[in-house]
Amino acid sequence: MNKNALKLLLSGLLLTSSAMAETLSLPDGFPTLPPQDRAVNDYVTTVNADNSVTFRLFAPSANKVTLFTGATPESYVAHAMNKDAAGIWSYRSPVLSPNLYEYFFSVDGFRSIDTGTTFTKPQRQVNTSQVLVPGSLLDVRAVPHGDLRTLTYHSGQLNAERQLAVWTPPGYDHSKQPLPVLYFYHGFGDSGRSAIDQGRIPQIMDNLLAEGKIKPMLVVIPDTETDTAHTTPEDFIPQQRRKVFYPANANAADAELIHDIIPLIAQRFNVRQDADGRALAGLSQGGYQALVSGLRHLEWFSALATFSGVSTSTVPDSAVATQLAKPDEINRQLRHFTVVVGEKDTITGQDIAGLKQTLEQNGIKFDYHAYPGRGHEMDVWRPAYIAFVQQLFRQDR
Incomplete structure (x- = not known):
C-alpha cells in the first residue's frame, strides 16, 4: 500500500471514529467525566x-x-x-x-x-x-540508591509459592565482603508492600547510608501472613485472632523463616552466616513474629526489636516463656533488644506493658521507648525503625 492510500485509509478511520463518538451516548447513571478545560x-x-x-x-x-x-x-x-x-x-x-x-x-x-x-x-x-x-528521611533524595529486589520462591514449609523483598545497598553487586542482614516483618492486615511504600524502608536506608549513619546491610522483608490453611486473617473475627490466628500463623511463619527464607538469602546473596550478622524486627503482628522467632532461635540473632508488637501477654507461647526464664542467655546473646510503643496505643498497649513487666521482673536488658501522644501507627514505627537500624552491626564480639 502506498503512502497516499494509507493516508486516505487512516483519514477514513478517524472520520468514522469521530462520527461514532458523536452518535454514541453514555449509559444512564454513568459518572460525569472530569472537566476537560482544567489542568x-x-x-x-x-x-x-x-x-x-x-x-x-x-x-x-x-x-x-x-x-x-x-x-x-x-x-x-x-x-x-x-x-x-x-x-x-x-x-x-x-x-x-x-x-x-x-x-x-x-x-x-x-x-x-x-x-x-x-x-x-x-x-x-x-x-x-x-x-x-517533602523534607524528611522518607524522601527520595539525590543520593546513591540501593536496589529493591523481589524474590519469588517455593516455601517447602508452607507448600506455597511466596514472595519477599530484599533491599541491597548501593554497589552491593561489586562488594566482595559478606554483609549482615536485618529481617523485618510487617503488621496485621498489611501487604508485603507495607514496609516498602508506607514504612519507606528503601528511602530511609538510602538516606541514612548516604549520611554515614548505618552500616551497609541487607533488609529482607517477608510476608508476615502465611495464608496457610486455617491461618488466613480474614477467616477470624477480631475476638478470635489472638486465640487461633496469631499462634497458628506465627508457627508457620517461624518455620518458613528458619527453613526457607534464611537459607534462600544465604544461597542468593553474599551474606554473613553468624548470629552477629543477623537482626530481626517487626511491627504489630510482625512484632509478635519477631519476638517468637527471635527468642525461639535466640542463637541465630544478635538484635531483636518489637514495635508495638502483640506479645505473649495475650498470645502465650511456651517456647518464648521458657526462654524468657533464662535472662543470662538473652543478655549474653542480644546486643540490642528494643521494645517500642505509642503512649496512646489501644491495640497492643497492654501487650507491650505486659512484656515490659516480664522483662523487668526477669532482669532482661532492653531499650524501651514510648512515643508521647501516638497510637498504633507509622509515626511510631518509622522513627523506631530509624533509631533501631542505626544501632545494628556496629561491632563484632
Whole structure:
C-alpha cells in the first residue's frame, strides 16, 4: 500500500471514529467525566509550595464529601470539603511538617480512597490513601540508591509459592565482603508492600547510608501472613485472632523463616552466616513474629526489636516463656533488644506493658521507648525503625 492510500485509509478511520463518538451516548447513571478545560492538578490532591496540601476529589453527584486525616480511628480528624461549579470538592490543610500522611474520603457516607492518586496504603483491603510532604528521611533524595529486589520462591514449609523483598545497598553487586542482614516483618492486615511504600524502608536506608549513619546491610522483608490453611486473617473475627490466628500463623511463619527464607538469602546473596550478622524486627503482628522467632532461635540473632508488637501477654507461647526464664542467655546473646510503643496505643498497649513487666521482673536488658501522644501507627514505627537500624552491626564480639 502506498503512502497516499494509507493516508486516505487512516483519514477514513478517524472520520468514522469521530462520527461514532458523536452518535454514541453514555449509559444512564454513568459518572460525569472530569472537566476537560482544567489542568489535572486542578482536580487531584497536590502538595503546595509551602508544604500545605490541597485535597481534592471529583465527585459532582455527591451531596456531602468529608476528608478524614489521621492514622487510627482514635486520631481521625474530619474536615468539611467545599464543592465548586465543576463538581470538584476541596480542602486546603495548614502547613504540614515533612512526613507521610494518611487520609480518606467519606462520600455521602461511603468510605473511599483518593481516586485521583495511585499512592494508597498497602493493605489487604485498600481503603486509605497517602500523601508525602517533602523534607524528611522518607524522601527520595539525590543520593546513591540501593536496589529493591523481589524474590519469588517455593516455601517447602508452607507448600506455597511466596514472595519477599530484599533491599541491597548501593554497589552491593561489586562488594566482595559478606554483609549482615536485618529481617523485618510487617503488621496485621498489611501487604508485603507495607514496609516498602508506607514504612519507606528503601528511602530511609538510602538516606541514612548516604549520611554515614548505618552500616551497609541487607533488609529482607517477608510476608508476615502465611495464608496457610486455617491461618488466613480474614477467616477470624477480631475476638478470635489472638486465640487461633496469631499462634497458628506465627508457627508457620517461624518455620518458613528458619527453613526457607534464611537459607534462600544465604544461597542468593553474599551474606554473613553468624548470629552477629543477623537482626530481626517487626511491627504489630510482625512484632509478635519477631519476638517468637527471635527468642525461639535466640542463637541465630544478635538484635531483636518489637514495635508495638502483640506479645505473649495475650498470645502465650511456651517456647518464648521458657526462654524468657533464662535472662543470662538473652543478655549474653542480644546486643540490642528494643521494645517500642505509642503512649496512646489501644491495640497492643497492654501487650507491650505486659512484656515490659516480664522483662523487668526477669532482669532482661532492653531499650524501651514510648512515643508521647501516638497510637498504633507509622509515626511510631518509622522513627523506631530509624533509631533501631542505626544501632545494628556496629561491632563484632
